[in-house]
Amino acid sequence: MEKSGKNLGRLTAAPHVVWAVLFILAPLLFVLYYTFTDAYGVFTWENIFALKEHANTFLLSVSLSVIATFICFLIGYPLAYIIAGYKEKSQKIMITLLMLPMWTNLLIRTYSMMAIMDDGGFLNSILGALNLGKVHLIGTKGAVIFGMVYDFLPYMVLPIYTIISKLDENLLEAARDLGCNTVQVLWKVVLPLSSSGIVSGITMVFVPSISTFYISQKLGGGTFELIGDTIERQFQNVSTYNVGAAISLVMMILVLVSLAIMNRFADEEEAG
Amino acid sequence: MKKIIELRNISKEFEDEKVLDSINLEIYDKQFVTLLGPSGCGKTTTLRIVGGFETPDEGEILFEGQSINHLPAHKRHINTVFQKYALFPHLNVFENVAFSLRVQKIPNQEVVKRVKEMLELVALKGFERKNVTKLSGGQQQRVAIARALISHPRVLLLDEPLGALDLKLRKDMQNELKKIQKQTGITFIYVTHDQEEALSMSDVVVVMAEGKIQQIGSPTDIYNEPENAFVADFIGESNIVDGVMNEDYKVTFSGHTFQCVDKGFEPNEAVDVVVRPEDVDVVSVAEGMLQGTVTSVTFKGVHYEIIVDIGGFKWMIQSTDFVDVGANIGIYIEPDAIHIMKKSEFSGQYGDYSTFSDEIEELGNSETVGD
CATH class of the missing domain: 3.40.50.300 (P-loop containing nucleotide triphosphate hydrolases)
Known part of the structure; x- marks a missing residue:
């Protein structure tokens, strides 16, 4: 009885296993293979050594993503907290509004941002009409960070909101009872208890930010390159597949390591 | 203080x-x-x-x-x-x-x-x-x-x-x-x-x-000294019957006039009378102030819980002496065991054991959630 149950379990898991092997494991192995071979399929460290040419791009990507993630947190956390404080019905409406832009394709949203921020774009026409002069936005790092924040903000708000809205009301009352004002309740109880939401939010914003290429291409106006652009460029040319794979691999490791560190933090916070 | x-x-x-x-x-x-x-x-x-x-x-x-x-x-x-x-x-x-x-x-x-x-x-x-x-x-x-x-x-x-x-x-x-x-x-x-x-x-x-x-x-x-029928019923067990306060220290209920220790009511004022089950003594029919038929007996460890039908009103009595279901018994109540209350909005709602069962009691006690 138990054995057939186990077999059934394995059988139902089969499609997922096949899927995972085909589309997750196999590509990863390809990345590994390309990283350590040259164009002729011979083992080499060449590609790893070639990475130092891209060190500055790495650094720039990391710093822009960290800034974007931090801004998302600064906006997203209070937003999530405020939404969770409303009545259930209003909460639903606000969450829907928050998610509404996500119904439009990311690429299209990025294009429309271009249309707004361009030198002859929507924003500058308004400024011009008001005789306030013009601002040059497209091609600046600020525009790229803005793009990341705009595109990925919902990913910060949602996990945090989910956690905060499920917090036991009694805990907040207990904190007030024991002498906390509103700020202290937030700082001493809500924040630590929502740390797992914060970690998810940071992950979900940081990972797409660091690997993005279209935001930097469109809003960066080609004046600088992020690591996502570099990878994309390597893969547009058959002869540079191997370097592209190496960069991808290093980035994956980088992301994994930073996630591991963050999860460690969250666990400690929750365990007290 | x-x-x-x-x-x-x-x-x-x-x-x-x-x-x-x-x-x-x-x-x-x-x-x-x-x-x-x-x-x-x-x-x-x-x-x-x-x-x-x-x-x-x-x-x-x-x-x-x-x-x-x-x-x-x-x-x-x-x-x-x-x-x-x-x-x-x-x-x-x-x-x-x-x-x-x-x-x-x-x-x-x-x-x-x-x-x-x-x-x-x-x-x-x-x-x-x-x-x-x-x-x-x-x-x-x-x-x-x-x-x-x-x-x-x-x-x-x-x-x-x-x-x-x-x-x-x-x-x-x-x-x-x-x-x-x-x-x-x-x-x-x-x-x-x-x-x-x-x-x-x-x-x-x-x-x-x-x-x-x-x-x-x-x-x-x-x-x-419960103030009204609600308090008398909620705190402990109580028999609450309709009575008439004839004069100070004299009350009539269930067709018998009793000595009591309460005073200060209007002559012939309608009142609620509380008698706690442990204050009722079981005696022979001849000696009893009231008479009734035992309808149920439950052993509770310390005492028996006896339900007695007295003129259609079911009383609860707690006694260490066993009586049989169906037996006719008399009951005796000391003057200080009788407590008189003014009529209130709760009169008539409590204190009759005709629908009483342990199951209902259990249900009543199991509500732990606050209001």
């Missing part, structure tokens, strides 16, 4: 439903006061108003003579032990207990000393580093009490704190709470629907029903 908290004409509505209707209550320093009533009577709301978690629609709440209607919870010298403990899951036992001291930024050395004292008081020495979510219900309860007491509040509010514990543990905790209250000299306001708990722990019992205070008094007063 010094008055510490006073509620004046407090009223509160939730979604057009009147939860509290003009509550007046005075609480004195160092007292153990219990708000007792069935769920929905407004006792928890009263407690939350004192704690600062609700604001009354009308009326005033005074702390040592000063109005605290607009004083937020964190500025009141009043702490709460919540029904489900509400311990902070991200902090260990030590930090939970130390919480209010940390908020006040008290030096670490003193925090350590005071937490140690508190944990000793609630018999949790050595639990400092434990994870609160891994503790048993009784232990969590103790942490909650220590956490609320450590900042030396003037008043401690306890919202059915023992509701989730099993019977044995509950009895132990009752004694312990009483001991802690005496030791610390802090005023306790305790909410419960368990009348036995209220009687055994309190200096003052406040019986509430339907958003109103029905009676305030010492446990013996409440038991021996």
